[in-house]
Amino acid sequence: GAGVSQSPSNKVTEKGKDVELRCDPISGHTALYWYRQSLGQGLEFLIYFQGNSAPDKSGLPSDRFSAERTGGSVSTLTIQRTQQEDSAVYLCASTYGGNTEAFFGQGTRLTVV
């Protein structure tokens, strides 16, 4: 596609429910990132997929968070048993290779009530 697409753009969920956030990277991009942006906290790295390599999951804050990337394209970030502290904007980005800039989606604003 023309850009990185994320859905939904907004999600309100009740505490304890599971949520799935979707990212469609730019066609042909081999690397995909998930970041979390909280008020005043900058961009927190969550997970990084690069080609067929094992994903770098070092930024996932707890085992309630997981992500997968199917067919080297679309990615889903899953948060189980959501907590209020999970409320944030979740950003997806993709790059063409390891030494290029990242292109970002508009993000999914998650609110846990």
Place this chain on the structure above:
Amino acid sequence: AQSVSQHNHHVILSEAASLELGCNYSYGGTVNLFWYVQYPGQHLQLLLKYFSGDPLVKGIKGFEAEFIKSKFSFNLRKPSVQWSDTAEYFCAVNAYSSASKIIFGSGTRLSIRP
């Protein structure tokens, strides 16, 4: 592992003032460096990048940044800011390799008084 520090959390300037936002990174090897901007209500977009070559990099909208390897710094500058530069600015780094993640700083919020 690499990390990025942005010294200023919130900078307030008047129009036409000069701007310099600090960015330091920690990594001993070769790096790629980026500045991204996020205008209110918009997605993150690239301002400029450094991969190699001339350490003085020019980006969009009159911004530039200088890579000083000895200081592990990549400060962002603009000689004369405009009200439309109000945004959040993020410095980012990744290690020069084929499989290195991009790490971002905590961001600097820039407010320009008209």
